[in-house]
Amino acid sequence: MISSIEESPLYRMANPRSIAFFGASSNMAAMGSMLMNSTLEVGFEGPIYPVHPRDEVILGHQGYKSVEDLPEVPDLVVIVLPRRIVVETLRACGEKGIRQAIIVSGGFKEVGDDGIESEKQLAEVADQYGIRILGPNCLGVANPYTNVCTTPASFEGDPGFIGLASQSGSFVIQMYNYLARNSIGFSTAFSVGNQLNIDLVDCLEYLAVCPHTKVIALYIESINRGQAFIEAAQRIVPHKPIVALYVGGSETGRRAAFSHTGSMSGPDHIYDAVFRQCGIIRAHSITEMFDACWLLGSLPKPAGNNIAILSHSGGPGATAADICGREGLNLPSFTEVTQERLSPYIPSTGNANNPVDLTFTRDIRDFFLSIPQILMEDDNIDILLIYIFMPSSMMAKRMRDMGIPEEKIAGTQDQMIQSAGEIARELREKYDKPILAFTFRGMEEAINKAFIQNGIPVFPNPERVARALRAMISYYKQAEQNPTP
Amino acid sequence: MISSIEESPLYRMANPRSIAFFGASSNMAAMGSMLMNSTLEVGFEGPIYPVHPRDEVILGHQGYKSVEDLPEVPDLVVIVLPRRIVVETLRACGEKGIRQAIIVSGGFKEVGDDGIESEKQLAEVADQYGIRILGPNCLGVANPYTNVCTTPASFEGDPGFIGLASQSGSFVIQMYNYLARNSIGFSTAFSVGNQLNIDLVDCLEYLAVCPHTKVIALYIESINRGQAFIEAAQRIVPHKPIVALYVGGSETGRRAAFSHTGSMSGPDHIYDAVFRQCGIIRAHSITEMFDACWLLGSLPKPAGNNIAILSHSGGPGATAADICGREGLNLPSFTEVTQERLSPYIPSTGNANNPVDLTFTRDIRDFFLSIPQILMEDDNIDILLIYIFMPSSMMAKRMRDMGIPEEKIAGTQDQMIQSAGEIARELREKYDKPILAFTFRGMEEAINKAFIQNGIPVFPNPERVARALRAMISYYKQAEQNPTP
Numbered sequence: 009m010i011s012s013i014e015e016s017p018l019y020r021m022a023n024p025r026s027i028a029f030f031g032a033s034s035n036m037a038a039m040g041s042m043l044m045n046s047t048l049e050v051g052f053e054g055p056i057y058p059v060h061p062r063d064e065v066i067l068g069h070q071g072y073k074s075v076e077d078l079p080e081v082p083d084l085v086v087i088v089l090p091r092r093i094v095v096e097t098l099r100a101c102g103e104k105g106i107r108q109a110i111i112v113s114g115g116f117k118e119v120g121d122d123g124i125e126s127e128k129q130l131a132e133v134a135d136q137y138g139i140r141i142l143g144p145n146c147l148g149v150a151n152p153y154t155n156v157c158t159t160p161a162s163f164e165g166d167p168g169f170i171g172l173a174s175q176s177g178s179f180v181i182q183m184y185n186y187l188a189r190n191s192i193g194f195s196t197a198f199s200v201g202n203q204l205n206i207d208l209v210d211c212l213e214y215l216a217v218c219p220h221t222k223v224i225a226l227y228i229e230s231i232n233r234g235q236a237f238i239e240a241a242q243r244i245v246p247h248k249p250i251v252a253l254y255v256g257g258s259e260t261g262r263r264a265a266f267s268h269t270g271s272m273s274g275p276d277h278i279y280d281a282v283f284r285q286c287g288i289i290r291a292h293s294i295t296e297m298f299d300a301c302w303l304l305g306s307l308p309k310p311a312g313n314n315i316a317i318l319s320h321s322g323g324p325g326a327t328a329a330d331i332c333g334r335e336g337l338n339l340p341s342f343t344e345v346t347q348e349r350l351s352p353y354i355p356s357t358g359n360a361n362n363p364v365d366l367t368f369t370r371d372i373r374d375f376f377l378s379i380p381q382i383l384m385e386d387d388n389i390d391i392l393l394i395y396i397f398m399p400s401s402m403m404a405k406r407m408r409d410m411g412i413p414e415e416k417i418a419g420t421q422d423q424m425i426q427s428a429g430e431i432a433r434e435l436r437e438k439y440d441k442p443i444l445a446f447t448f449r450g451m452e453e454a455i456n457k458a459f460i461q462n463g464i465p466v467f468p469n470p471e472r473v474a475r476a477l478r479a480m481i482s483y484y485k486q487a488e489q490n491p492t493p
Numbered sequence: 494m495i496s497s498i499e500e501s502p503l504y505r506m507a508n509p510r511s512i513a514f515f516g517a518s519s520n521m522a523a524m525g526s527m528l529m530n531s532t533l534e535v536g537f538e539g540p541i542y543p544v545h546p547r548d549e550v551i552l553g554h555q556g557y558k559s560v561e562d563l564p565e566v567p568d569l570v571v572i573v574l575p576r577r578i579v580v581e582t583l584r585a586c587g588e589k590g591i592r593q594a595i596i597v598s599g600g601f602k603e604v605g606d607d608g609i610e611s612e613k614q615l616a617e618v619a620d621q622y623g624i625r626i627l628g629p630n631c632l633g634v635a636n637p638y639t640n641v642c643t644t645p646a647s648f649e650g651d652p653g654f655i656g657l658a659s660q661s662g663s664f665v666i667q668m669y670n671y672l673a674r675n676s677i678g679f680s681t682a683f684s685v686g687n688q689l690n691i692d693l694v695d696c697l698e699y700l701a702v703c704p705h706t707k708v709i710a711l712y713i714e715s716i717n718r719g720q721a722f723i724e725a726a727q728r729i730v731p732h733k734p735i736v737a738l739y740v741g742g743s744e745t746g747r748r749a750a751f752s753h754t755g756s757m758s759g760p761d762h763i764y765d766a767v768f769r770q771c772g773i774i775r776a777h778s779i780t781e782m783f784d785a786c787w788l789l790g791s792l793p794k795p796a797g798n799n800i801a802i803l804s805h806s807g808g809p810g811a812t813a814a815d816i817c818g819r820e821g822l823n824l825p826s827f828t829e830v831t832q833e834r835l836s837p838y839i840p841s842t843g844n845a846n847n848p849v850d851l852t853f854t855r856d857i858r859d860f861f862l863s864i865p866q867i868l869m870e871d872d873n874i875d876i877l878l879i880y881i882f883m884p885s886s887m888m889a890k891r892m893r894d895m896g897i898p899e900e901k902i903a904g905t906q907d908q909m910i911q912s913a914g915e916i917a918r919e920l921r922e923k924y925d926k927p928i929l930a931f932t933f934r935g936m937e938e939a940i941n942k943a944f945i946q947n948g949i950p951v952f953p954n955p956e957r958v959a960r961a962l963r964a965m966i967s968y969y970k971q972a973e974q975n976p977t978p
Contacts, residue, residue, distance in 0.1 A: 036894040114842040114852070161887060176808020182882055186933045227808060255811050260818025267844045268807035292819070294812055294933070295954045322753035323661020323712060326740050327779055333745025334777070357599040359752045367599070397667055402646060409521040448671045448779070452937045468953075469780045 009213060009243060016214040017140035017206055020108045022151045022196050024083035028057040028075065028106070030097055031088035031113075032066050039160060040088040041067065043112065043148070046162040052155045057082060074100065081105040086148060086158050088112035094144070095129045102137025109134075110158055111143035117202045118145055118270040127202065134205055145269065146201025147177030150184075150194055153220055159199070168193025169305040170298070171221030173211030175200055175229040175269050179294065189451065191460045192302055195220035202269055209236045216244040222305040225297055226252040226288075229265035230273045234282070241286035249304045249483045251289045253297045254279045287486045289479045299472055300479035302465050307442040310390040313481050314340045316383045317363035319395035320375065325363035328393060328446065328470035335474035336481070337391070339363065346386040353379050372398070372424070377431045384439040393473060396447040396466065398428075398455045421454075429458035436463040444477070446470045494698060494728060501699040502625040502691055505593045507636045507681050509568035513542040513560065513591070515582055516573035516598075517551050524645060525573040526552065528597065528633070531647040537640045542567055559585065566590040571633060571643050576600035579629070580614045587622025594619075595643055596628035602687045603630055603755040612687065619690055630754065631686025632662030635669075635679055638705055644684070653678025654790040655783070656706030658696030660685055660714040660754050664779065674936065676945045677787055680705035687754055694721045701729040707790040710782055711737040711773075715756035719767070726771035734789045734968045736774045738782045739764045772971045774964045784957055785964035787950050792927040795875040798966050799825045801868040802848035804880035805860065810848035813878060813931065813955035820959035821966070822876075824848065831871040838864055857883070857909070862916045869924040878958060881932040881951065883913075883940045906939075914943035921948040929962070931955045 010016050027047065031040025044058060044067055057078050058066035065071060072078055075085075075097075085106050087097055094113050101109060116127040127144065134141050142148055148158030152167035159181040165188030174180055177199040187193045195218055198211045208226060215221045224244070231237050241250055255261035256273020257280075265273050283290045289304075291297035315337045319325035329339055339362045342350070350360045353374050359365040364383070369375045376394070383392050400421060407417050435443055445459055445466040456466045467473045495501050512532065516525025529543060529552055542563050543551035550556060557563055560570075560582075570591050572582055579598050586594060601612040612629065619626050627633055633643030637652035644666040650673030659665055662684040672678045680703055683696045693711060700706045709729070716722050726735055740746035741758020742765075750756045768775045774789075776782035800822045804810035814824055824847045827835070835845045838859050844850040849868070854860040861879070868877050885906060892902050920928055930944055930951045941951045952958045 037891070119841075174808070176806070176811065178806035178808040178882075182806065182809070182933055185884065185935075189935060229811065253812070255815035258815045258818035260822075260824045261811060261815030263824070263846075264802075264807075264811035264814035264848050267846050268811050268850065293816060293954060293956045294809075295956065317749075321661070321663035321667065322749075323659070323663040324667070324779075326661065326714065326746060326749035326753050327738070329749035330740035330743045330746030331778060333743035337745075339745045339748070356604075361748075361752050363749050365753065397663075399670065406522070448667055450670075450674055450937060452935060469778060471778045471780065 009240065010217060013214065013217045016217070017108070017210055018142070018198065018214040020083045021110060021142055022149050022156060022214070023154045024054065024108070024156060026055040026057070026080060026082040026084070027052070028059055028078060028082040028085045030059050030085065032058040033060050034063045034066060039112065042160040043086055043088060043158050046157040046159055049162040050152070050155045050157045055080070055082070075104045075106070076100070078104065084108045084110065086110045086112065091115035091126055095126065095133060098130060098133045098139065102133060102139055107137070107139055109139055109141050110146065110148035111141055112146060112148060112158070114145040116144045118268065120270070127204065131204055140206055141204045142198065142206050143201035144204060147180055147199035149196065149198055150180055151196045152193060153195070163194065164188035165191065165193045167195065167220065169195050169220060169222035170225055170301045171195045171215030171218055171223070172197040172225045172227070173200060173208050173215065174198065174227040175208070176227050177201070179227045183298070187298065190302060190465070192306065195222070203232060207232055209233050209240050212237070212240045212244060212250070216240070216248060221248065223301045224248060224250045225301050226250060227297070228252055228254045229256050229269050238282060238286055241288055245287040246487055249289060250286070251291050251297050251300045251304070251479065252283060253291045253294060287483070289483050291479070295472065296475060296479070299467070299476035303442065303476045303480045304483060306463065306465070307480070308440045309484055310442050310481060312390045314338045314389055315391040315393055315477070316342070316386070316389045317393045317395070318375070318379060318383060319363055320366040320369050321395065321397060322365050322367070324395045324397070324448070324470070325365050328395065328473070329363050331471045331474045332393070335478040337474060337477060340388040342383070342386050343388055346382055349382045350379065372428065373431065376428060377435065380435055380443070384435070384441055390441055391477065392441065392443045393470070394443070394445040396445050396455055396459065397449065399449060400454055425454045425458050428455055429462045432459045432462040432464045444473050446473050494725065495702060498699065498702045501702075502593070502695055503627070503683065503699040505568045506595060506627055507634050507641060507699070508639045509539065509593070509641060511540040511542070511565060511567040511569070512537070513544055513563060513567040513570045515544050515570065517543040518545050519548045519551060524597065527645040528571055528573060528643050531642040531644055534647040535637070535640045535642045540565070540567070560589045560591070561585070563589065569593045569595065571595045571597065573597035576611055580611065580618060583615060583618045583624065587618060587624055592622070592624055594624055594626050595631065595633035596626055596686075597631060597633060597643070599630040601629045603753065605755070612689065616689055625691055626689045627683065627691050628686035629689060632665055632684035634681065634683055635665055636681045637678060638680065648679065649673035650676065650678045652680065652705065654680050654705060654707035655710055655786045656680045656700030656703055656708070657682040657710045657712070658685060658693050658700065659683065659712040660693070660756065661712055662686070664712045668783070672783065675787060675950070677791065680707070688717060692717055694718050694725050697722070697725045697729060697735070701725070701733060706733065708786045709733060709735045710786050711735060712782070713737055713739045714741050714750035714754050715758045723767060723771055726773055730772040731972055734774060735771070736776050736782050736785045736789070736964065737768060738776045738779060772968070774968050776964070780957065781960060781964070784952070784961035788927065788961045788965045789968060791948065791950070792965070793925045794969055795927050795966060797875045799823045799874055800876040800878055800962070801827070801871070801874045802878045802880070803860070803864060803868060804848055805851040805854050806880065806882060807850050807852070809880045809882075809933070809955070810850050813880065813958070814848050816956045816959045817878070820963040822959060822962060825873040827871050828873055831867055834867045835864065857913065858916065861913060862920065865920055865928070869920070869926055875926055876962065877926065877928045878955070879928070879930040881930050881940055881944065882934065884934060885939060910939045910943050913940055914947045917944045917947040917949045929958050931958050
């Protein structure tokens with residue numbers, strides 16, 4: 009276990025002062041060019057050295073004919089070359105004194121036969137020179153805090169709090185947009201590929217001490233160093249939650265994992281036991297994994313599992329109540345004080361029990377602020393779930409009916425959305441209890457975005473809320489039972 | 494059991510030749526006005542008679558002071574008035590000869606006490622005059638084929654194939670947009686409310702013989718006529734699938750259902766047994782319910798549960814394989830012929846096993862057409878699942894890199910999307926096997942819409958695909974085991 013982030017073999021990969029690229033060229037469509045381009049796009053500030061036998065200028069940077077020609081020993085080299093020349097390239101890097109390499113090239117262990125042999129040769133060179141390798145067959149690292157991005161597209165949105173270690177490069181690069189849509193993002197993400205001499209355990213240890221990482225996500229096809237993994241996880245979990253997706257445990261997942269990264273997976277129940285033993289939250293899909301991370305990394309710890317549901321529609325309220333119950337949450341009655349405080353807001357057709365059902369919203373400030381405040385101040389309630397149904401088209405129609413001139417409708421609507429966002433922020437900042445929302449409208453609708461951008465997660469259905477809450481609560485429960493060792 | 498749709502008490506509600514509205518007024522924001530407005534908006538062609546004591550013109554239509562003044566006996570009356578005058582209004586309608594009423598007003602059984610008494614009085618009047626009532630406490634009916642829409646907003650998109658009977662009005666009105674986003678829609682949707690003398694069973698019987706309904710969806714908080722429900726469902730299921738969401742079976746769902754529609758729910762295991770006995774597919778959420786309906790109503794019957802997964806990313810392929818396996822699907826090996834036919838399309842870094850992993854797409858026609866064709870022609874394969882990752886931003890970037898001038902990029906992109914849509918349609922029309930897709934990008938992205946609009950369902954994650962397929966396969970399996978009685 010490392011005691012400071014600088015001790016990690018990943019430190020100079022995620023925080024390099026200079027980077028050399030093999031495989032970048034004047035051909036913009038080449039993989040190597042794309043990787044270098046991403047790093048440029050995100051604004052990496054240190055020196056970048058493309059190495060190419062012929063091209064003299066690559067993406068506006070001076071090209072170097074060989075690694076020997078580099079004016080310094082770069083902290084990191086990123087290699088995406090045909091497999092047959094990777095080993096000799098790594099050797100030249102070793103001779104130069106380079107000690108950190110990301111090898112993106114594939115065709116090694118994962119293809120079997122001579123790929124296995126090539127990977128052995130890589131390992132020998134790495135051993136000989138003491139080079140730590142991320143990969144091969146990986147996409148490297150994305151660190152929005154140091155503007156490093158060795159994946160073929162660059163990250164989107166603001167730097168975030170999710171530290172990812174993934175045996176799939178896709179779950180780094182293809183999640184940039186997915187997370188940015190939810191106003192969350194990676195603190196640092198590692199694509200580990202074939203895990204030659206850096207594996208998930210090294211990533212875990214790095215992310216454990218990474219100050220930007222609030223929650224660790226793992227996409228696992230197999231674990232190689234079982235005991236080290238368990239020891240690392242057990243030390244980390246009391247301080248920082250770990251959420252893991254393991255796909256190798258089903259027969260179909262096992263075969264897919266094998267052809268993907270050459271992983272030899274183990275049976276599901278063993279991984280289940282390992283995760284339980286470590287207090288790792290197990291997700292069963294990418295969606296579940298990032299949902300749990302979203303809550304664990306951004307919401308306050310709930311004092312218990314008592315949830316209030318607020319809706320202006322009976323059906324959505326009832327289905328949310330049902331699924332919350334099935335996922336182990338309680339819907340307690342409100343205190344008498346709460347009931348009294350609620351009553352002026354509830355129309356005669358409505359219902360002041362839990363779930364609160366207004367049937368219709370007279371004033372959006374009542375629905376989104378006054379009533380939530382009352383519910384948050386009820387000692388019986390640990391968590392609040394709000395059903396959002398405020399379609400832009402319906403808002404516009406109502407304004408038209410109210411006689412608001414056509415040219416003012418868009419502006420008024422923007423103001424309403426902005427004010428809803430401010431309300432969301434106010435609520436979130438005022439109370440130390442988790443608040444979440446769900447909707448059946450498109451996630452791209454303005455009101456949903458306003459809530460998300462102001463720190464209230466919105467989900468496209470109540471079951472994702474309930475499952476993520478279950479994961480969150482189970483993390484805190486076991487963390488209490490197993491305090492810091 | 495009815496033998497023709499005209500025998501149903503719902504027939505003249507879903508297919509009225511004329512409608513009277515109580516509660517519509519010159520106040521556009523009144524609930525009654527909104528309901529009448531929806532019917533106008535969707536283009537109902539028969540006479541519409543607003544009844545109002547004072548207002549002479551309502552939404553451009555002549556107002557009538559009382560029901561006695563109406564020039565004919567309308568097929569349907571829609572009542573949304575304060576509870577205290579609903580009974581006398583219904584009596585006047587009865588005197589006039591009206592035999593179909595939708596009562597939207599709430600405040601009856603669902604509020605308890607004097608509400609129960611009022612509902613009894615309603616029932617007496619209904620009995621006396623032979624009036625069939627949808628409601629009270631409902632939103633009535635939406636039939637896009639006859640342009641009837643008594644809900645406070647009007648339906649969106651094209652007429653569809655899902656027949657819904659719902660104890661929640663929200664799950665009629667708030668699903669218009671949800672379904673339209675998926676290019677699906679209701680054939681006819683009923684909000685049954687308190688089920689005074691028309692209940693879920695009547696709706697089931699109507700939808701069973703409705704020619705536009707390919708699949709029936711039920712949102713259930715309680716079933717009143719158990720035996721009739723079972724008998725109806727058992728007759729229907731061999732011809733037409735039924736998918737049901739029952740929320741009353743969990744403690745939290747039971748209490749929510751009671752305060753919503755005054756329903757007395759029964760234990761989960763009884764409903765489970767009833768559904769199983771009838772061959773009804775049980776969904777556990779609204780999302781699951783409509784996902785299953787989507788597949789059952791729009792895709793061909795799969796010959797078995799053998800699925801091929803096509804991806805250009807190992808991780809998404811492996812997670813899809815894993816979740817498909819967990820939901821009871823098989824990922825068989827391909828035939829030798831298929832493997833040979835695939836090989837020219839698979840780069841050396843890729844994988845021609847199932848899941849097929851291209852690692853990158855050289856030509857979108859290969860990925861979306863040529864390879865799917867090969868997979869669909871493999872006798873081992875019953876179903877195809879495609880992973881879509883083709884972000885507009887990335888397409889634009891590649892075009893820029895290729896030197897396509899900026900002003901032509903949007904047009905070229907539109908052409909590519911259109912051609913992807915045409916490919917989707919070609920595939921769907923050529924093969925009698927289900928094809929589906931998933932993505933982690935926003936559902937609003939052009940490529941996803943193009944697929945959906947051309948008949949290939951796209952889901953935002955593989956677990957929804959796998960669960961919907963499981964539901965679909967289980968429907969056909971039990972339909973085979975229990976042939977038409």
